[in-house]
Amino acid sequence: MFENNKVTKLTGTKYPIIQGGMAWVADAELAAAVSNGGGLGIIAAANMPPELLEQQIIKAKTLTDKPFGMNIMLMSATAEDAAEIAAAYRIPVVTTGAGQPGKVIEKLKPLGTVVIPVIASVALARRVESQGADAVIAEGMESGGHIGEITTFNLVPQVADAVKIPVIAAGGIADGRGMAAAFALGASGVQIGTRFVCASECRVHENYKKKIIAANDRATAVTGYSLGHPVRALKNKFIKQFEELEKSRVSAEEISAFGSGKLRLAVVDGDTENGSLMAGQSAGLVRDIEPAARIIDGIISQASDIIAGGRRCTQ
Numbered sequence: 001m002f003e004n005n006k007v008t009k010l011t012g013t014k015y016p017i018i019q020g021g022m023a024w025v026a027d028a029e030l031a032a033a034v035s036n037g038g039g040l041g042i043i044a045a046a047n048m049p050p051e052l053l054e055q056q057i058i059k060a061k062t063l064t065d066k067p068f069g070m071n072i073m074l075m076s077a078t079a080e081d082a083a084e085i086a087a088a089y090r091i092p093v094v095t096t097g098a099g100q101p102g103k104v105i106e107k108l109k110p111l112g113t114v115v116i117p118v119i120a121s122v123a124l125a126r127r128v129e130s131q132g133a134d135a136v137i138a139e140g141m142e143s144g145g146h147i148g149e150i151t152t153f154n155l156v157p158q159v160a161d162a163v164k165i166p167v168i169a170a171g172g173i174a175d176g177r178g179m180a181a182a183f184a185l186g187a188s189g190v191q192i193g194t195r196f197v198c199a200s201e202c203r204v205h206e207n208y209k210k211k212i213i214a215a216n217d218r219a220t221a222v223t224g225y226s227l228g229h230p231v232r233a234l235k236n237k238f239i240k241q242f243e244e245l246e247k248s249r250v251s252a253e254e255i256s257a258f259g260s261g262k263l264r265l266a267v268v269d270g271d272t273e274n275g276s277l278m279a280g281q282s283a284g285l286v287r288d289i290e291p292a293a294r295i296i297d298g299i300i301s302q303a304s305d306i307i308a309g310g311r312r313c314t315q
Helices: 006-011 030-035 052-065 079-088 102-111 122-131 151-163 176-184 207-215 239-245 252-259 262-267 281-285 290-307
Strands: 017-019 041-044 068-073 093-097 114-119 136-139 168-169 189-192 220-223 231-234
Touching: 006 189, 017 030, 030 041, 030 052, 030 068, 030 290, 041 102, 052 068, 052 079, 052 122, 068 079, 079 102, 079 281, 093 102, 102 114, 102 122, 114 122, 122 136, 136 151, 151 168, 151 176, 151 220, 176 189, 176 290, 220 239, 239 252
Parallel strands: 017 189, 041 068, 068 093, 093 114, 114 136, 136 168, 168 189
Antiparallel strands: 220 231
């Protein structure tokens, strides 16, 4: 079904599924597992020191012979270093987020790297297309971590109508029903984050995974509007305190300082009350921990049946 798919042709993968570039989560093990399963695994550069990022790339190359990519968080102080490393190692696909990708496109595209920016509006999609982006990831506000203002259901078709390059849908997608819906909206592929946090190869603390599995449809909240960088995460003590700080007269600097290091506290230390449990609204659809390849197989099987009209979009 996906032999002539625009995204699989662009990325060299078996399936048009891209793993989200989640900071502190998307490492070599997870990326390799997703790539081996037929998707495109992504290593998140985030704020990672250059030497550690190089180690992750080298490790991924020992774990898979399939294509994998890197996500560059453009607002990071190490973004330029990450771009240099992507160039040096000829990373086949680079996704970008949290900033303007023009310089990254200019640097990496001549080397043959496929550059796919994450965008949250039609205007930005058009801009990066004009700069030479190979595709865009249209990410709706249902996603975990940093979010925009438009829902996936409304963003994807409007972006698909506005650009000629392939559109990859993200935000709220965790199973084959979401993938089939994304294709109906005009997408040629999907990016999935939260579901892969609960892949058995993902090395986040088990407490984090258990919280996602226990989540329901109202388990997440968005904070950070006062800082101009809204973030979606599972509700806990940290989120409540953050919300209270935003309502008070505390300065933006103090609020930022309070949030610093909280993602690591959740991912590495497993502190599910005081850490930031970034997750999308699709957490309510995640019910178990499985190998990445099995997750992908399940998504593809369900989506293929729906697209082919083999069964209704219900479980």
